[in-house]
Amino acid sequence: QSALTQPAxxxxxxxxxxxxxxxGTSSDVGGxxxxxxxxxxxxxxxxxxxYDVSDRPSGVSDRFSGSKxxxxxxLTISGLQTEDEADYYCSSxxxxxxxxxxxxxxxxxx
Amino acid sequence: EVQLLESGGGLxxxxxxxxxxxxxSGFSFSSSAMSWVRQAPGKGLEWVSAISSSGDSTSYAxxxxxxxxxxxxxxxxMLYLQMNSLRAEDTAVYYCAKDSRTSIWLVSLxxxxxxxxxxxxx
Numbered sequence: 001q002s003a004l005t006q007p008a009x010x011x012x013x014x015x016x017x018x019x020x021x022x023x024g025t026s027s028d029v030g031g032x033x034x035x036x037x038x039x040x041x042x043x044x045x046x047x048x049x050x051y052d053v054s055d056r057p058s059g060v061s062d063r064f065s066g067s068k069x070x071x072x073x074x075l076t077i078s079g080l081q082t083e084d085e086a087d088y089y090c091s092s093x094x095x096x097x098x099x100x101x102x103x104x105x106x107x108x109x110x
Numbered sequence: 111e112v113q114l115l116e117s118g119g120g121l122x123x124x125x126x127x128x129x130x131x132x133x134x135s136g137f138s139f140s141s142s143a144m145s146w147v148r149q150a151p152g153k154g155l156e157w158v159s160a161i162s163s164s165g166d167s168t169s170y171a172x173x174x175x176x177x178x179x180x181x182x183x184x185x186x187x188m189l190y191l192q193m194n195s196l197r198a199e200d201t202a203v204y205y206c207a208k209d210s211r212t213s214i215w216l217v218s219l220x221x222x223x224x225x226x227x228x229x230x231x232x
Binding site: 001003034036038040044045046047048051052057087089091093097098099100101102103104 | 145147154155156157160169170171172173205207210216217218219220221222223224225
């Protein structure tokens with residue numbers, strides 16, 4: 001149950017687009033289309049942003065989009081805004097019927 | 111409005127026990143699988159355990175297997191995490207979270223509580 005690998009930090013200017021990667025194995029990301037992404041502002045409850053690789057829950061801005069290729073999933077934030085500054089985590093269902101999170105990425109809006 | 115409220119956190123000595131509770135409201139609790147997720151100070155999110163909607167099935171992370179027990183009382187809309195043989199590395203904020211779908215579990219968590227802090231220290 002090793003954590004999925006994410007870059008520690010990603011930054012961008014307001015209005016730009018950024019992409020966060022999430023790399024796993026064939027036992028998790030590569031084996032299932034059950035990748036989710038969460039936004040976490042410190043001290044608050046995490047928020048589901050993307051599920052099933054690319055679906056958005058009701059109420060989540062369409063500036064957030066997800067995709068997957070092989071063992072790597074990606075979250076793209078378009079039109080970056082100051083309120084997007086937060087920690088982002090991916091997660092995946094695993095072959096062991098468990099859930100595994102990514103290492104987390106701190107997004108900074110310059 | 112969906113609400114999840116954790117309680118039961120606190121300071122406990124290594125080797126000790128603690129039971130966390132999560133009070134649910136605003137959704138069909140008995141139809142939803144539930145999870146516990148934790149975040150150690152300065153670290154990322156770590157999934158801990160999950161339980162099916164009926165309580166018949168459970169799943170645990172290797173790091174807590176054999177020490178933690180997840181359970182639920184659907185009549186009271188309550189989720190629990192019994193934590194035994196606690197270690198310093200169990201120190202974390204513990205969140206309860208609701209599965210987003212009823213047909214399959216452990217794929218996405220759509221509502222989370224605010225968390226309760228557990229500190230394991232002598």
